[in-house]
Amino acid sequence: MKRRHASLTLALLMVALPLAGCGGGEPEGISPQRMADALHAVMEADRTVYTRNVVNRLQNEEDVIQATEHWKDEKTLPLPAQMFRMGSELAARNTDEFTYSLQSLWPINKQNEPRTDAEKEGLQYVTENPDENYYAEEELGGTTYFTAVYADQAVAEACVSCHNDHKDSPRTDFELGDVMGGVVIRIPRS
């Protein structure tokens, strides 16, 4: 059931994507794993850019504006994790082709700890093997899903300080580069 794979090969995907809709016979389609890897590449890039170039720069380096949990009330920036989840919720409104979430073995919000067996095993695996991804199939609510889990590492001081200082954080010894959680992507197969 479980397949482990080194990180994605985006170049292959860039070739496969245009071919999928072109003439010249039946499109080969994209494997769920390749699709999940590609989605994650975009998510990880956006997430890193927001964390480093917006939050970390404005909050930790230039002291211009804070990023806080209650950003609407406090007229601040959304936290990187909130930014990610808001995108996830908006995407879920627009498509049922895939879902994604941000989870952790040490979540600030307990609702974001792994719940399914694949999530638990996947989070553990990427925590122990940050350079690898975790792939599995699981059945949830009568539907079979391809589930991929990717390590989510502390890319900026803002990640570390926020989690270490938060009163609800169950772990307070994070360092830059540590795996703090994982991105879980699901693609329905049936």
Place this chain on the structure above:
Amino acid sequence: MRLRNTAGWLAWIAVLCALSAALAYQMLAAEDRSLFLPGETTSGHHQIELACDACHVDAFGGGEVMQDACVDCHGDELERADDSHPRSKFTDPRNADRLARLDARWCVTCHVEHQPERTREMAVTVPADVCFHCHEDIAEDRPSHEGMGFETCASAGCHNFHDNRALYEDFLLAHAGDETPTRRLNPHRTPEKTAEGHAPALLPADADAGGVRADPAILDAWASTAHAGAGVNCTDCHGQGARWTDEPELEACSDCHEGETEGFLKGKHGMRLDAGLSPMTPARARLTMKSEAAGRSLDCASCHGAHEFDTRRAAVDGCLGCHDDQHSRAFKGSPHHELWVAEQAGRAPENSGVTCATCHMPRQVHRRGGEALTRVQHNQNANLRPNEKMIRPVCMSCHTLAFSIDALADPELIRNNFSAEPARHVRSIEMAVAREEDATRPTQGNDPRQGEQQR
């Protein structure tokens, strides 16, 4: 014999056709469709219960169709409330086991209409301890919650399923030490746009009532209003020439007062008009109303008057002219009313009084393109249910958060229109402070984990 059988069949078919036609007329053309009501509707929907297609927008649709109808009316409000449990939180497949117990993706899972025997406050039709399904282990993270019944989560003044803007933990902490604030005056309303092309101010002699013989008293009343001051003449509302009407429709008002009309149509006063039904009348209300007002049709002029458009009258007498429940009757003996009387008598600053409208139709500041506009919220329900919605936009203008939470959790105090101190005390602020102190105490570390964060 055969002829008799044929005649019998024909008669039977004729009866069936007549019955079908009668039912079809009732369903499709008549306003009174009560014959088809499967059960009493909730107080939120009873006014429009005979506009079946307000909710059942498509006879052949499934759950999605009904959901769209719910969101169409309530979606914006939930968005503004920063809904703590939006549908998007439940659509991830990881929640499949939870959805098997409680499918929170659909409004109608918790709010089933036409089920009076199991409908509780806020039109909720699931048991009061429904929070248990997802938060059963809350006491592990919040030891202070140990032993609390799950049926008290949303009924004790601590949490709401959708709207926790005044109740979330960090907000409680931010206002834990608040002293009673200096009373904030109601903001002045932003004037509506002036009528283009008209003189800036009009006098009775300027009235363009055309062939209509206008009552001088009406002209004087009009001339004293902001309408005349802004150049809004008779025909701007009543129409010109052959299109003149003695009783202008809602559109005459909404041309300039678009936001107010939108709120009116969403609230209890205008929702029947919005559903294409006849105007609401006090006789149709479930709240106690004055018998002499029973037949009044509700439109803008019902509260504002036809030509005076006196917002001061509308803010109190406009309400008390119809409403006759205990809370309404107690207003004139309340401290809030005393403030209003003092303002009217010139003993207190302008906009310092507290009227029915101050709380139920508050003036709200909106930002549009960097410009701040103050408008009156004409949807009287917008901050009414659950009543904690009133805390931030209204109560905290004059009272502390702690007092406001306690006051709104005391049904008797609400009935007597806040004429005494709250008899109930909600401990949520103390609990939040105690947890904060535990978390910051050096020897305690970061033990407790989260429960009620929004994200």
